Amino acid sequence: MTQKLVVIGAGMASGRVLEHLFEANADYYVTLFNAEARGNYNRIMLSPVLSGEKTYDDIVTHNAEWYTTQGVTCHFGTPITSIDRAAKTVTSTEGTVPYDKLLIATGSAPFIIPVPGKDLDGVVTYRDLDDTNAMIDAAKSGGKAVVIGGGLLGLEAAAGLAERGMDVTVLHLMGHLMERQLDEAAGFLLRRDLEKRGITVKCQASTTAILGTTRVEAVLLDDGETLDADLVVMAVGIRPETRLATDAGLSVARGVEVNAQMETSDPDIIAIGECVEFDGQLFGLVAPLYDQAKVVAKTLMGVPDVFTPKELSTKLKVTGCDLFSAGDFAEAEGREDIVFRDPARGVYRRLVLEDNIVVGAVMYGDTADSNWFFGLIRDKTDISDMRETLIYGPAFQGGAPSDPLSAVAALPRDVEICGCNGICKGQIEDAVHAGATDLGAVRAVTKASGSCGTCTGLVEQVLAVTLGDEFIAPAAASICGCTDMTHEDVRRMIKSRELKSMPAVWQECGWKTSCGCHICRPALNFYLLADWPMEYTDDPQSRFINERKHANIQKDGTFSVVPRMWGGITTPDELRAIADAADKFAVPTVKVTGGQRIDLLGVKGEDLPAIWEDLNNAGMVSGHAYSKGLRTVKTCVGTDHCRFGTQDSTGLGIKLEKTLWGSWTPHKLKLGVSGCPRNCAEATCKDIGIVCVDSGYQISIGGAAGMDVRETEPLCQVKTEAEVIDVVKAVTQLYRENAKYLDRIYKWVAKVGLDWVKESVADLDKRTALKARFEHSQTVYRKDPWAQHVAKSETYRPLADLTLEAAE
Amino acid sequence: MSAQSDNWIDIAALDAVPQRGARLIKTAHGCVAVFRTGIDEVYALDNACPHKNGPLADGIVHGKAVTCPLHNWVISLETGAAQGADTGQVATYPAKVVDGRIQIDASLLTHRGVA
Numbered sequence: 001m002t003q004k005l006v007v008i009g010a011g012m013a014s015g016r017v018l019e020h021l022f023e024a025n026a027d028y029y030v031t032l033f034n035a036e037a038r039g040n041y042n043r044i045m046l047s048p049v050l051s052g053e054k055t056y057d058d059i060v061t062h063n064a065e066w067y068t069t070q071g072v073t074c075h076f077g078t079p080i081t082s083i084d085r086a087a088k089t090v091t092s093t094e095g096t097v098p099y100d101k102l103l104i105a106t107g108s109a110p111f112i113i114p115v116p117g118k119d120l121d122g123v124v125t126y127r128d129l130d131d132t133n134a135m136i137d138a139a140k141s142g143g144k145a146v147v148i149g150g151g152l153l154g155l156e157a158a159a160g161l162a163e164r165g166m167d168v169t170v171l172h173l174m175g176h177l178m179e180r181q182l183d184e185a186a187g188f189l190l191r192r193d194l195e196k197r198g199i200t201v202k203c204q205a206s207t208t209a210i211l212g213t214t215r216v217e218a219v220l221l222d223d224g225e226t227l228d229a230d231l232v233v234m235a236v237g238i239r240p241e242t243r244l245a246t247d248a249g250l251s252v253a254r255g256v257e258v259n260a261q262m263e264t265s266d267p268d269i270i271a272i273g274e275c276v277e278f279d280g281q282l283f284g285l286v287a288p289l290y291d292q293a294k295v296v297a298k299t300l301m302g303v304p305d306v307f308t309p310k311e312l313s314t315k316l317k318v319t320g321c322d323l324f325s326a327g328d329f330a331e332a333e334g335r336e337d338i339v340f341r342d343p344a345r346g347v348y349r350r351l352v353l354e355d356n357i358v359v360g361a362v363m364y365g366d367t368a369d370s371n372w373f374f375g376l377i378r379d380k381t382d383i384s385d386m387r388e389t390l391i392y393g394p395a396f397q398g399g400a401p402s403d404p405l406s407a408v409a410a411l412p413r414d415v416e417i418c419g420c421n422g423i424c425k426g427q428i429e430d431a432v433h434a435g436a437t438d439l440g441a442v443r444a445v446t447k448a449s450g451s452c453g454t455c456t457g458l459v460e461q462v463l464a465v466t467l468g469d470e471f472i473a474p475a476a477a478s479i480c481g482c483t484d485m486t487h488e489d490v491r492r493m494i495k496s497r498e499l500k501s502m503p504a505v506w507q508e509c510g511w512k513t514s515c516g517c518h519i520c521r522p523a524l525n526f527y528l529l530a531d532w533p534m535e536y537t538d539d540p541q542s543r544f545i546n547e548r549k550h551a552n553i554q555k556d557g558t559f560s561v562v563p564r565m566w567g568g569i570t571t572p573d574e575l576r577a578i579a580d581a582a583d584k585f586a587v588p589t590v591k592v593t594g595g596q597r598i599d600l601l602g603v604k605g606e607d608l609p610a611i612w613e614d615l616n617n618a619g620m621v622s623g624h625a626y627s628k629g630l631r632t633v634k635t636c637v638g639t640d641h642c643r644f645g646t647q648d649s650t651g652l653g654i655k656l657e658k659t660l661w662g663s664w665t666p667h668k669l670k671l672g673v674s675g676c677p678r679n680c681a682e683a684t685c686k687d688i689g690i691v692c693v694d695s696g697y698q699i700s701i702g703g704a705a706g707m708d709v710r711e712t713e714p715l716c717q718v719k720t721e722a723e724v725i726d727v728v729k730a731v732t733q734l735y736r737e738n739a740k741y742l743d744r745i746y747k748w749v750a751k752v753g754l755d756w757v758k759e760s761v762a763d764l765d766k767r768t769a770l771k772a773r774f775e776h777s778q779t780v781y782r783k784d785p786w787a788q789h790v791a792k793s794e795t796y797r798p799l800a801d802l803t804l805e806a807a808e
Numbered sequence: 809m810s811a812q813s814d815n816w817i818d819i820a821a822l823d824a825v826p827q828r829g830a831r832l833i834k835t836a837h838g839c840v841a842v843f844r845t846g847i848d849e850v851y852a853l854d855n856a857c858p859h860k861n862g863p864l865a866d867g868i869v870h871g872k873a874v875t876c877p878l879h880n881w882v883i884s885l886e887t888g889a890a891q892g893a894d895t896g897q898v899a900t901y902p903a904k905v906v907d908g909r910i911q912i913d914a915s916l917l918t919h920r921g922v923a
C-alpha cells in the first residue's frame with residue numbers, strides 16, 4: 001500500500017530527496033509544505049539574482065509543472081505549526097494531515113542580533129527570495145546600505161548592493177573578513193578587492209543600536225561612531241530551525257539530532273539539511289546536504305546506507321574575488337604551514353600539513369588549482385614526494401624559487417618611490433631607459449633617493465627590474481629571514497602602497513612566513529602606527545614585553561615601575577605616594593635614575609595593575625621608562641633659582657615633556673633643557689638638546705651617552721619657547737616617519753644627513769605639516785597606558801590557579 | 809603523540825588568551841604558560857627558558873614558536889626544544905581547545921611534562 005510522506009520545508013535538501021525518490025519510483029504519496037510562498041529554488045543563486053546577473057525564473061529548481069507531474073500535493077505559503085507524534089499528523093493553518101513518514105527539512109533562520117532598532121523598517125536579513133526582493137527594491141532609490149557581518153552571505157549581499165549602485169559599508173566584528181574560512185593574509189586581499197569596488201569595510205566593528213524613528217536612519221557602533229543608513233542587512237549567522245522538532249519532543253541539541261540513517265529520535269521522523277545535527281556537527285553548505293539526501297531516500301525505501309560527513313570547501317560568489325578555503329586550520333600539534341605569495345599577481349596560498357597530508361588550504365587571487373588541492377585534502381594523499389613543489393600546484397615541476405623582486409616589479413608606474421622628491425616608479429624607469437643605468441645616474445637625473453636616501457633600496461630594485469641581468473644590486477641587509485626587503489624598502493612600501501595592517505605588509509612585500517617573527521613584527525608595528533595613526537591599531541602582541549606590559553622586565557622576570565616626574569619636578573605628596581606604594585608592594589629596591597625620577601625595582605608582574613592604580617590615584621602616570629618612545633626631559637633649575645639661568649629651562653622642559661609624552665619613536669628619545677651654556681642638564685648628549693642663551697634657544701640633535709658617546713650637532717637657533725616646541729615636534733615626527741626601527745637619532749642623522757634634517761625643519765610649510773602630523777598622532781597615543789591597563793587588570797593575573805589541585 | 813590521557817582540566821575560555829600571546833597557570837610546582845598562536849592553536853609549556861629561566865609567556869609568539877624576552881632564544885611550542893644554534897628543552901603538556909575552552913592534561917599537576 002502506498003505510504004504517506006509529509007515533507008516540511010521545500011528547500012534545497014528536501015528537493016533533492018524528492019528527486020531521488022521519484023527517480024527510484026518509490027511508493028510514496030507526497031504532501032509538501034513550505035513556509036515560503038513558492039516551491040524549491042536554488043537558494044545559493046540568490047546572490048546573482050541580487051546583483052542582477054540572473055532572475056528568479058532562472059534559479060527555480062522545481063516548477064508547478066514538475067510538482068504536478070510527480071503528483072506532489074503542494075501547500076506553499078503554509079507553515080506547519082505543530083507535529084502530533086502520537087496521532088502521526090501535522091497541523092498547519094489549513095488543517096491537519098496524517099503521515100506514515102515525516103521529513104523535517106526546515107533549514108535555518110537568520111540570526112538577529114538583539115540590538116535596539118532591529119525591528120525597524122529597512123532592516124532585512126538575507127535568506128530567501130523575499131529578502132532579496134526587499135534589497136533590490138531598496139537599492140532602486142540608491143542611498144547608503146550597511147551590511148552587518150563580513151562572512152559569505154554578508155559579502156555577497158554587499159557586492160550585490162554595490163552592483164546596484166548603493167554606497168555600501170560592511171561591519172565585521174572580527175579582525176578580518178570571513179575569519180572562519182580565511183586567514184588574515186587572504187582576508188586582507190579580499191578586503192582590498194572589495195574596497196576597489198567601492199565597498200567600505202570596517203573590522204572589529206560592534207553594532208550597539210540601529211537608529212531611526214519609523215524606519216532605519218543610521219547604525220551606532222560601540223565606539224560611538226554613527227553610520228548613516230537607508231538599508232541595514234543583518235548577515236551575522238544562522239541558527240538551525242528546530243522549533244517544530246523541539247515542541248514535538250524530539251531529541252534536539254543545536255540542531256535536530258539524527259543518526260547516520262538521518263532518523264531522528266522517532267524512527268518515523270527523518271530530518272535533513274541545515275536544521276539537523278549529526279555527530280555534533282551542523283551543516284551550512286549544500287554539498288553535505290546532497291549526500292544526506294541520498295541517504296534519506298535510501299532510508300525511506302528501506303535500503304541500508306550511512307551518511308559520512310566529508311571535507312568541505314568554500315568559494316565566494318563575487319566576481320573578481322577569487323577565494324577558496326577548505327579543510328581545517330584548527331589547533332593541533334604537529335602541523336606545519338607552507339606559504340606562497342606572489343604580490344605581483346595578488347596571489348596568496350597557504351597549505352596546512354599534518355603527517356605529510358594536506359589538511360587545510362586557503363587560496364586567494366588564483367584558485368585555478370583549488371580542486372586539485374581539495375582532492376589532496378579529501379583523499380588524504382601522502383605528499384612527501386612532492387613536498388618541495390607542492391605549493392606551486394599540479395602543473396609545476398622543477399620549483400623555481402619566488403622572485404624577491406616580484407613585489408617591486410608589480411608596482412604600477414605611478415607609485416611614488418622617493419617621497420622627498422616626489423619621484424614615481426615610471427620616472428625612474430624612463431631615466432633608466434634613457435641611459436641612467438646605476439644608482440648615481442638615476443639620482444643625478446631624477447633626484448630619486450637623493451635627499452633622505454631611505455628609498456635607495458627600492459630605487460635599486462626598480463633599476464634591477466628594469467635592467468634585468470645587467471644590474472647587480474649591492475647587497476643590503478634585509479629586516480630578518482622573513483623577507484628580502486630592507487627596513488627602508490618596507491617603510492616606503494607602507495607609505496606608497498598605503499599598507500595599513502600587518503597582513504597587508506606581509507602580502508605586498510612577499511613575507512616568507514605566515515606571521516613574521518620577533519625581529520620584524522615590532523618594527524612593522526612601529527612603522528604602521530607611525531604612518532597610519534588613525535587606521536592602524538597598535539598590536540601589543542608584536543611588542544617586546546616591556547612595551548606590552550608597560551614596565552621594564554628585569555633579569556629575574558620581575559618588573560620596574562617608574563612614574564613620570566615632569567621635567568624632574570615632584571612634590572611631597574607624590575613622594576609620599578611613591579613611598580607608600582613601595583611599602584605596600586614590598587618593593588626591594590628604590591633608585592633615583594639618571595633621568596631625574598624614581599625607579600621602583602622588583603615588582604611582581606601580577607602586582608603591576610595594583611601599584612599603577614595607587615600611583616594613578618596620586619596623579620602620576622607612566623614614565624615610559626621601558627619604551628621606544630619619549631623617556632625623559634631632563635632640566636636644570638633655570639631662571640627660577642639659578643643666578644646664571646637665562647631662560648625658564650624647567651618650565652620649558654615640563655612643557656616639552658607634557659606635549660611629547662606617549663609618542664612612540666624608532667628608538668628611545670631623551671631630551672635635555674639647560675638654562676645656560678654651563679649645561680647642567682647635560683643637554684648636549686641627549687637625542688634632542690636645548691641650551692638656553694640670552695638671545696633665545698639653541699636646538700641640537702643626535703647626542704648619545706650609551707655604548708656610543710656623542711655630542712649633539714646644532715640644528716637651529718630660535719627666539720621663543722613656542723618655536724622650540726614646534727621645531728622639537730617637527731624633528732621628532734621626521735624621525736618617526738623616516739628612521740629605521742631601533743636607530744637612535746644620531747644613527748638616523750648619519751644616514752640621511754644633517755643638512756636634509758635642517759632643511760626639512762627650516763622650511764616653515766614642512767615644519768607646520770610635520771608638527772600637525774605629530775599632533776594628530778598624539779591624539780591617539782598621548783594617553784596613560786597604566787590607566788588603560790588598570791582597566792583590564794585581570795589579564796595580568798594567572799589564567800588559573802591549580803596550586804591547590806591534587807595531583808592524580 | 810604518546811601520553812594521551814582522559815584527564816583533561818578545563819582552564820579558561822580561548823579568548824582569555826590573546827592571539828599570538830600567552831597567560832600563566834599557577835601550579836604547585838611553578839608556572840605553566842599557555843600559548844595561543846595566530847591560528848588559534850594552544851600549547852602549554854613550563855614558563856622558564858632553558859637558558860636563564862626567562863619568562864616565556866612574556867615573549868613574542870610567531871608561527872609555532874616563542875622568543876624568550878630575556879635573550880631572544882627561540883623555543884618551539886610544539887616540542888619545547890630550543891631552535892637554531894641553541895640547545896635546551898622546556899617541558900610541554902598536552903593542551904587542546906574544546907568548544908572554545910582551553911583544556912590541559914592533568915599531568916601538569918604532577919609536573920612531569922611530555923616532551
Ligand SMILES: Cc1cc2nc3c(=O)[nH]c(=O)nc-3n(C[C@H](O)[C@H](O)[C@H](O)COP(=O)(O)OP(=O)(O)OC[C@H]3O[C@@H](n4cnc5c(N)ncnc54)[C@H](O)[C@@H]3O)c2cc1C
Pocket residue numbers: 008009010011012013014033034035036043044045046047078079080081105106107108126127128153156241244272273274275283284285286287289315317
Ligand atoms: C544567499 C545565500 C547564498 C548561499 N550560497 C551558498 C553557496 O555558495 N554554497 C553553498 O554550499 N551554500 C550556500 N548557501 C547555503 C545553502 O543555501 C543552504 O545550505 C541550503 O539552502 C540549506 O538547505 P535546506 O533545505 O536545509 O534549507 P532551505 O533551503 O533554507 O529550505 C528550508 C525551507 O523550509 C521552509 N520552512 C521552515 N520552517 C517551516 C515550517 N514550519 N513549515 C513549512 N516550511 C518551513 C523554509 O521556508 C525554507 O523554504 C547560501 C545561502 C544563502 C541564503
